[in-house]
Amino acid sequence: MNKTIMPADTPGAAANVLARETEAFIDATAAVLGLTIAPEWKANVAMFVDVARGMAARIEATGAATASEAAPVFTPRPLTPHDAP
């Protein structure tokens, strides 16, 4: 497991590190995006970020990042009568 992506149920001291990382991530990213996250919403938001983090770790482990073409390939459609086959 690499340093930046850990499963959401990491135990002990590592969990405290995870919690601090998640909180710092939320604060920094929300500021960049112009999102206001009320204090009473933050614990839930953090829980869902951690769930996603665990999911991302699963995907990273598959090697998908370099192994295949992404699914939503864009196919240009004819835009003028001259483009049609």
Add this chain to the structure above:
Amino acid sequence: MTVSTLPQSARDIARAVQRGDVSAEEIARAALDRIAARDAEIGAFTDLTAERALDEARAVDAARAKGGTLGPLAGVPYAVKNLYDVAGLSTRTGSKISAADPPKSADALLISRMATAGAVLTGALNMGEYAYDFTGENAHYGPSRNPLDTSRMTGGSSGGSAAAVAAGFVPVSLGSDTNGSIRVPAAFCGLYGLKPTYGRLPRTGTFPFCDSLDHLGPFARSVEDIALVYDALQGFDPSDPVCAARPVEPVTAEIAKGLDGLRVGVATGYFRVDADAGALDALTQAADAVGAEQEIDIPGVAEARAAAFLITNAEGSALHLDRLRRQAADFDPETRDRFLAGALLPASWAISAQRFRRMFEETMRGVFAQVDVILAPAAPMHAPLLGQKTIVLGGRDVPLRANMGIYTQPISFVGLPVAAVPVCEPDALPYGIQVIASPWREDHCLRVAAALEVAGLHRRG
């Protein structure tokens, strides 16, 4: 006819109206009366279109009086999840925010196709906010309640679509399914549902949740009614860039072919680990009924579910970024925090998930070399109680909303067609089975679903 002798199924209604045994207006008025009598208890509808329903019904009757040919759904009452545009209504999408948008000037494309087939729109149906839901609960409009036990969830997000059919208000309804939002409510409410292949039905005029994974489809109380509606909905339209340029491939005449030549397998491994005893028993009953013996352990299913989760979370949240900036407090609290979290996710996570989608498609190519159809549970349990926040999976309490789709998400992730089939023990709540086929083989799904229906697995005691 008296109210008690009126036909109930879409097939029987259309036949009776076509023959002139009953008027479409009589059928429409009976449906509106049923809704008026019980929907305060059920909470299926957010908007009634009674005048429109009567106008459409009278138009069907007038066409018959003139000797015109009536459509295959002549006089059939139906309703739609409130993320479908309905002319004259705001498209709520289960939200307070979008309910304030101006009324739409035109119907969603699939509503136009239902009208062409002669169906009669009775209204728009309750749903989980912005479709990010597996419960059918809604902080703004109240929950849709399961007609089989009103203390329980309908499932979501197409909760009202399932409730309206299970309560007998209408014989068929339309919903949407991104990660299981047709299949889970069909399972909880004891109904049939169809999530067609990704790209089969054009989504034009519906409010998206996650374009990469959004599908539309019908609910009904029989396989034949599902097939009738699905056939009326089919057809390429370039207004949805995802819609495939395929011909209409009717299934209504196909379902009578039975199981001949179909290789049916049963999902094992991931699909059994967290299912409760009732869900496993339902799967066994379904497998026995169609003679499915080959067990299929699909590799990479947990990763497929994870990837679907990430794509949904990131793409769905990007859609609402501006609303989250300006009106976060107006969201349903049960969706707001997940949308906020999704808006923050690194792009690399979502893009890698899209790359894994291609990898998992190749995995499924290998699976469908072995079988034509796979049976799997639709949900790990029957309908939970309203208000329940967590479920136990693998011995751990986990959030219900994020986990009720563990068996449906990996399948819609690669766009496979799925029929949802109910399995009911006497005096017990139903479970649901997914009947999964390879892309564009909705006919295979519905042939197996019909065989299960004939075997009587859906009948309650």
